[in-house]
Every structure is written in structure tokens, then in C-alpha cells.
Amino acid sequence: MKRKQLHAYVFTFPSLFLTLVLGIYPIFWALRYMFFAYPGYGTPQFVGLDNFFRVARDAQFWQSVQNTFVYAAGKLVLTIPLSLILAVILNRALRGRHLLRAVYFLPTIFSASVMSIVFYIVFNSYNGILNQYLMKLGLASSPIDWLGAGNAMLTVIIIAVWGAVGNYMLLFLAGLQSIPDDVYEAASLDGVNPLQRLWHITIPMLGPVLQMVIMLAITVSLKGYESIMVLTEGGPFGKTEVMYLYLYKLFFPLTSEGSSVQNIGYGSAVGFTTALIVGLVTMIYFWISRKLNETY
Amino acid sequence: MVAISRGLTRTVLWIFLLATAGLMLFPIVVAILGSFKTNLEVTTGATLLPEVWQFGNYAHAWKQANFARFTWNSIYVSVFTTVGTLLITAMAAYAVDRVNFRGKRIYIVLQSFTLFISIGAVVLRPQFDLMVQLGLQKTLWGVIIILISAHAQIFFMMIGFFKGIPRELDEAALIDGCNFYSIFWRIILPLLRPALAVTALFTFRGAWNEYILPLVFSMTNPDLQTLPVGLANLRYGFGAASENQYMLAGACISILPLLVVYVFANRSFMQVNVGAVKG
Numbered sequence: 001m002k003r004k005q006l007h008a009y010v011f012t013f014p015s016l017f018l019t020l021v022l023g024i025y026p027i028f029w030a031l032r033y034m035f036f037a038y039p040g041y042g043t044p045q046f047v048g049l050d051n052f053f054r055v056a057r058d059a060q061f062w063q064s065v066q067n068t069f070v071y072a073a074g075k076l077v078l079t080i081p082l083s084l085i086l087a088v089i090l091n092r093a094l095r096g097r098h099l100l101r102a103v104y105f106l107p108t109i110f111s112a113s114v115m116s117i118v119f120y121i122v123f124n125s126y127n128g129i130l131n132q133y134l135m136k137l138g139l140a141s142s143p144i145d146w147l148g149a150g151n152a153m154l155t156v157i158i159i160a161v162w163g164a165v166g167n168y169m170l171l172f173l174a175g176l177q178s179i180p181d182d183v184y185e186a187a188s189l190d191g192v193n194p195l196q197r198l199w200h201i202t203i204p205m206l207g208p209v210l211q212m213v214i215m216l217a218i219t220v221s222l223k224g225y226e227s228i229m230v231l232t233e234g235g236p237f238g239k240t241e242v243m244y245l246y247l248y249k250l251f252f253p254l255t256s257e258g259s260s261v262q263n264i265g266y267g268s269a270v271g272f273t274t275a276l277i278v279g280l281v282t283m284i285y286f287w288i289s290r291k292l293n294e295t296y
Numbered sequence: 297m298v299a300i301s302r303g304l305t306r307t308v309l310w311i312f313l314l315a316t317a318g319l320m321l322f323p324i325v326v327a328i329l330g331s332f333k334t335n336l337e338v339t340t341g342a343t344l345l346p347e348v349w350q351f352g353n354y355a356h357a358w359k360q361a362n363f364a365r366f367t368w369n370s371i372y373v374s375v376f377t378t379v380g381t382l383l384i385t386a387m388a389a390y391a392v393d394r395v396n397f398r399g400k401r402i403y404i405v406l407q408s409f410t411l412f413i414s415i416g417a418v419v420l421r422p423q424f425d426l427m428v429q430l431g432l433q434k435t436l437w438g439v440i441i442i443l444i445s446a447h448a449q450i451f452f453m454m455i456g457f458f459k460g461i462p463r464e465l466d467e468a469a470l471i472d473g474c475n476f477y478s479i480f481w482r483i484i485l486p487l488l489r490p491a492l493a494v495t496a497l498f499t500f501r502g503a504w505n506e507y508i509l510p511l512v513f514s515m516t517n518p519d520l521q522t523l524p525v526g527l528a529n530l531r532y533g534f535g536a537a538s539e540n541q542y543m544l545a546g547a548c549i550s551i552l553p554l555l556v557v558y559v560f561a562n563r564s565f566m567q568v569n570v571g572a573v574k575g
């Protein structure tokens with residue numbers, strides 16, 4: 001028995017070691033530096049809570065927090081209903097449903113950054129592919145400034161929805177398959193129409209799945225910044241700057257933008273604050289959505 | 297009357313389904329067809345098919361734009377990350393599922409902790425500094441090791457797979473003279489082959505698509521750029537605005553291998569996606 005324990009330690013050691021050194025240690029590293037003034041060179045100076053006072057006053061940061069909420073809300077409001085509707089339709093015995101599922105899921109397998117380059121060429125304001133088609137079909141008389149200050153956030157949200165719908169559709173499909181058929185049979189005997197069925201049977205029965213999927217969607221959208229970084233770098237004029245992108249720039253300033261300066265101490269404090277915001281939003285969501293988790 | 301309205305509903309339903317499918321495929325089709333066009337066609341054409349298929353775009357991207365290097369780096373990182381992650385998580389999952397060792401609870405809590413806490417780019421700095429101390433920042437191994445270290449999700453998937461293999465099998469093998477190690481290598485891993493293949497696909501895709509980590513490592517060392525990094529950097533390259541066709545060819549070099557695998561194994565992609573969330 002002792003021997004078996006030893007074997008178990010040998011087998012978990014590589015995983016444990018890597019997790020401690022590269023997963024846990026960096027968190028404590030940040031927990032320490034958030035109390036220091038440290039631009040990345042020289043000797044770190046202990047400054048107590050100064051970095052946090054600065055976070056509280058940092059208008060640019062709070063703007064990015066606001067942008068994050070707009071981005072996440074926009075993505076959620078479009079993604080969740082669309083993927084739920086697709087899942088409900090494709091859950092039925094429909095010809096070609098397997099092919100359609102595969103098509104809707106396809107965007108999720110590609111790199112967000114690589115697809116953002118493609119979207120950069122598609123949404124380009126002056127000679128972008130989308131504008132060419134819109135003008136050719138007579139849907140727009142002049143090029144639409146998709147990546148300009150007015151539309152950039154919408155464009156970024158559309159791209160995020162494109163990449164996410166297939167994923168959530170699939171999670172909903174898995175949830176739908178756990179709803180027993182006889183519930184629907186009983187409902188159809190009672191003469192329930194498809195919309196009533198969706199609202200009064202499917203969605204309540206899907207409650208716990210819905211709660212989990214929406215929570216996943218919230219955290220993923222709050223944390224996402226890769227695609228925005230490639231597409232707009234947070235611009236123009238910070239209109240698409242989300243909080244995790246702002247954080248990234250404090251550690252690794254982007255080449256084309258002179259405004260951000262590396263600042264490790266302050267960056268750690270911002271990192272702690274963003275993680276706190278995500279945690280807080282998740283908790284509030286759980287409290288609000290607790291009704292969804294009631295089992296029927 | 298009922299028949300007509302039912303027919304109408306069907307038509308509307310199909311228009312919705314096909315329009316959505318069209319929107320999903322549009323950027324991918326545009327990227328693939330655009331990669332064979334001239335720059336003028338990409339920027340002003342508004343036609344679907346290229347007038348003359350410019351296969352030379354790929355040769356240019358491959359040689360002049362250095363995509364041969366990026367592709368090799370991507371393959372290197374993805375293969376070793378996949379092998380390493382699978383090995384480490386399978387071993388850990390075997391121990392956790394089969395043995396009641398002291399500290400097991402803490403280990404599991406630790407894994408879930410890394411899954412849920414995210415302080416974003418902050419961790420990249422200490423991770424990078426550690427690799428500098430080990431002298432690994434100048435090779436792709438720095439990237440590979442960090443990617444392997446983020447294995448909590450795969451670990452929980454593995455636990456699910458191991459639970460599916462009855463313990464009676466271990467006991468029978470033990471009586472037949474197998475030990476802890478040979479049960480793992482000779483009995484359990486072969487049984488898990490289909491599950492491992494699907495997990496490998498998932499891990500490989502993650503590493504292949506990773507952008508931020510190789511970006512950070514290649515900032516001072518451009519030789520370490522992988523496909524997503526090299527491609528994104530083309531935006532700042534020589535007259536990027538006039539090189540759309542090469543950017544699309546580069547994007548296709550990254551997406552086509554995944555697309556080909558997806559055509560044959562899309563069920564595996566979808567299966568693992570649902571499994572990954574269930575944990």
C-alpha cells in the first residue's frame with residue numbers, strides 16, 4: 001500500500017511541479033509586485049497601496065472596464081439566443097442537420113488571431129471585401145467605416161459572435177438531448193405551439209444547462225482580447241480597448257502605439273483588479289440566475 | 297390552410313438556416329479564394345472566383361514572407377506540446393483516479409484553481425523571466441513548457457476517461473503479474489487510444505492556434521514566430537496595405553490543415569468540445 005502511494009506521487013509529480021512553478025508561482029509574484037513601484041528595471045520600491053489608488057483614479061482603465069461590459073453584453077445578447085435557436089432547430093429530425101451542425105461549428109476551430117487578419121481584410125474601410133460586395137449589391141452607396149470610431153465595437157462584437165455561436169449551439173444541443181421525448185409528446189397532445197413549447201418547456205427544462213453555459217459565456221467574453229488586439233489594438237481612440245488588453249499593454253507595450261508604457265508594479269495591481277471584477281460579475285450572475293438552477 | 301402555413305414556416309426556417317450557414321462560411325471562403333487572387337482583385341474585385349488562379353501567392357508567402365519557418369515552428373510547438381500534455385495528464389489522472397494518496401484533494405483543488413483564476417497577461421512576465429533563467433527563452437521550448445503547464449482542462453478530461461475503465465481490469469492484471477507501471481502502459485493506455493486521439497486533436501489545435509505566448513517569446517527573437525504571430529506581424533510589414541493576397545495565403549496555410557482534418561473528423565472535434573466543459 002505504501003509502495004502504491006509512492007508510485008502515485010511519481011506519476012503526479014510532473015503535473016504538480018509544472019502547475020506550481022508556472023501556474024501558481026506567477027500569481028504570488030503578482031500579489032507581491034502589486035505593492036511595489038517597478039517599471040521593469042531597477043530596484044522595486046515598496047509603495048503600499050499606491051498602485052490601487054492609482055487604479056481607482058485611472059480613467060483609461062475604467063473606460064476599458066466599461067468597454068468590456070459593452071463588448072461582453074453585446075456578444076452575449078447575440079450569441080446565446082442565436083445558438084439556442086439553432087440548437088433547438090437542429091435537435092429535430094431535420095434532413096442535413098449533421099452537415100449544418102458541422103458548418104456552424106466550423107468557425108470555432110480556427111485561431112482567433114488568424115481569423116482576425118482575415119476579418120481585417122474583410123472589414124477594411126477603404127478597400128475591404130465586405131464594402132465591395134455591399135456597394136456592388138447596392139446595399140451601401142459609400143464605403144462603411146467598419147473599423148472607425150463609430151462602428152469598431154460593433155464589428156468586433158460581430159466577429160466574436162461569429163466565432164462563438166457554434167460552440168454554444170453544441171453545448172445547448174447536448175443539454176437538449178437530456179430532455180425526455182415524452183414531455184414534448186404530452187405537450188403536443190395538449191395542442192401547444194412551437195413558440196409556447198420553446199418558452200414553457202424547453203427553456204425551463206434546460207435551466208441548469210442554460211445557467212452553466214451563460215456563465216461560461218460571461219467569463220469567456222470578459223477575458224477575451226486576442227482578436228481585438230490583432231484587429232484594432234484597442235483603437236481607434238481606445239473605443240475597443242477591453243480590460244485584459246489594457247492589462248496586456250502594461251506588460252508588453254504594442255509596437256504601433258506609443259501611449260502605453262511598461263509598468264510591472266502597476267500592471268500587477270490592474271491584473272488583480274480585473275480578476276476581482278470577473279469574480280464579482282460571476283458571483284452576481286450566480287445570485288441572479290439561481291432560479292434557473294431549480295430542477296423541474 | 298394549416299398545410300400552407302406549415303410550408304411557409306418550413307421555407308422561413310430553411311432560409312434562416314442557410315443564411316446563417318452562408319455567413320459562417322463567408323470569411324473562410326473569402327480567405328481561401330482570395331489567397332489565389334491578385335492584390336487588385338482582393339481590394340477592388342467584388343468577384344467570388346479569381347480571374348487567373350495565382351498559385352504563386354503561396355510560393356511567395358512560403359519563401360519571401362518566411363512562412364516556411366513559421367509553419368515549421370508551429371508544427372514543432374504543437375507536436376511537442378501535445379505529446380507532453382497527454383503524457384503528463386494521463387499519468388496524473390491515472391494516479392488520482394486509481395490511488396488514494398495523501399494530498400490528492402489539494403492537488404485537485406490546485407488544478408481547478410488554475411482553471412478558474414485568470415490574471416491575464418500578468419503571468420506571462422514571471423513565466424518569461426523563469427525561462428530566461430533557464431536559458432530557454434531563445435528556443436521554442438520555453439513556449440512548449442509553458443503551454444504544457446496549462447493542462448488543468450485536459451487533466452479533468454482524462455479523469456473522465458479513466459473513470460470509464462473498470463478497476464476490475466487493474467486487479468486482474470495485478471494477479472497476472474503486472475505492476476503499477478505496466479498496468480498503465482500495457483493495459484490502460486491501449487484501451488484509452490480512441491479517447492487519447494481525440495484529446496490529442498484538442499491539444500494540438502490549442503497549441504497550433506496559440507497567439508499571445510509565442511508573440512511574447514518572439515518579440516526579441518523573430519526566428520521563434522509561429523504561424524499566427526508571423527501572420528499578424530505582416531500588418532506592420534513592408535507596405536502591408538498592398539499585400540492582402542499574401543496575408544490571405546498565409547492565413548490559409550494556418551487554417552487549411554485544420555479544415556482538412558475537420559472534414560474527416562468533425563464529430564471528434566465536437567465531441568471533445570462538449571466533454572471539455574462537462575469536465
